[in-house]
Amino acid sequence: MYALTPRCHLSSLPRFSPACRVVTTSRPPPLPPPPAVSVATTSSSQFGGPADPSSLRSTWPHRAWVATGSATVIASLVKSVSVAAACGAAVEPLLGAVLGYLLADLGTGVYHWAIDNYGGPSTPVFGAQIEGFQGHHKYPYTITRREFANNLHALARAVTFTVPPIQFLISGDGSMAAAAHAFVGVCAGCIMLSQQFHAWAHEKKGRLPPAVAALQEAGVLVSRAEHAAHHRPPYNSNYCIVSGACNRALDESRVFEAMEMVVFFRFGVRPRSWSEPASERKEQTARIAGKD
Ligand SMILES: [Zn+2]
Numbered sequence: 001m002y003a004l005t006p007r008c009h010l011s012s013l014p015r016f017s018p019a020c021r022v023v024t025t026s027r028p029p030p031l032p033p034p035p036a037v038s039v040a041t042t043s044s045s046q047f048g049g050p051a052d053p054s055s056l057r058s059t060w061p062h063r064a065w066v067a068t069g070s071a072t073v074i075a076s077l078v079k080s081v082s083v084a085a086a087c088g089a090a091v092e093p094l095l096g097a098v099l100g101y102l103l104a105d106l107g108t109g110v111y112h113w114a115i116d117n118y119g120g121p122s123t124p125v126f127g128a129q130i131e132g133f134q135g136h137h138k139y140p141y142t143i144t145r146r147e148f149a150n151n152l153h154a155l156a157r158a159v160t161f162t163v164p165p166i167q168f169l170i171s172g173d174g175s176m177a178a179a180a181h182a183f184v185g186v187c188a189g190c191i192m193l194s195q196q197f198h199a200w201a202h203e204k205k206g207r208l209p210p211a212v213a214a215l216q217e218a219g220v221l222v223s224r225a226e227h228a229a230h231h232r233p234p235y236n237s238n239y240c241i242v243s244g245a246c247n248r249a250l251d252e253s254r255v256f257e258a259m260e261m262v263v264f265f266r267f268g269v270r271p272r273s274w275s276e277p278a279s280e281r282k283e284q285t286a287r288i289a290g291k292d
């Protein structure tokens with residue numbers, strides 16, 4: 001048995017990677033002093049940094065995307081209810097909704113793992129989200145001060161473009177069609193709202209609406225305690241941000257570690273969590289001026 005980098009735990013894999021080094025107990029070289037926090041002119045601060053409260057406000061384009069995304073979700077749910085009512089189905093649409101809820105949790109976990117570990121600000125399509133999540137690791141509390149549409153617009157835009165074609169492909173007027181519409185509506189709705197659930201997981205308990213606190217307590221929404229583990233060393237667990245229901249299975253099965261090894265051995269790309277110093281993930285103490 002040997003120890004690899006903090007993310008290399010798969011003992012069955014061959015020991016020839018130049019990237020996997022034996023962990024020693026010698027003291028690491030001192031880290032350079034952290035750079036001074038700049039004031040709100042970089043794009044990263046727009047997502048995760050502590051400055052410039054104006055970057056946290058919703059704009060009309062943000063609201064428009066959330067409105068169109070919500071419209072597609074509501075259309076799916078209404079269609080499910082109308083088809084179910086017409087054919088007398090109840091169990092199938094409920095099962096579809098539960099599956100959609102679970103898949104949304106799993107999907108946010110996989111997506112969160114991917115953008116936490118791969119790509120960068122210049123990555124096409126996903127660059128802004130990647131940069132945003134890097135900033136979030138340094139300034140997690142900032143998300144609680146982000147306005148609703150500002151926080152949700154990127155996922156709402158994705159929902160706007162993906163849900164209508166899927167709905168178009170669902171045909172029929174029986175119980176399975178009702179289940180499919182319920183699945184799509186609940187899954188897309190939970191994915192779109194996942195950043196709000198994520199924000200609530202960072203909020204102080206006393207500031208949460210009582211219903212949200214109760215849902216977190218019941219495990220319906222990802223709890224503050226569960227998500228806090230994602231922001232603690234070794235920063236490689238609890239990626240799911242809808243309910244957190246899939247976190248334990250994903251983390252205990254080490255599926256993300258296995259996927260990282262596959263990516264590394266197949267493409268030579270190391271995940272950020274293997275090499276990023278803890279200082280890059282450690283929460284900074286700076287707060288938004290006048291907001292805390
Ligand atoms: Zn993360």
Ligand SMILES: [Zn+2]
Nearest residue numbers: 136140198227
């Ligand atoms: Zn977080």
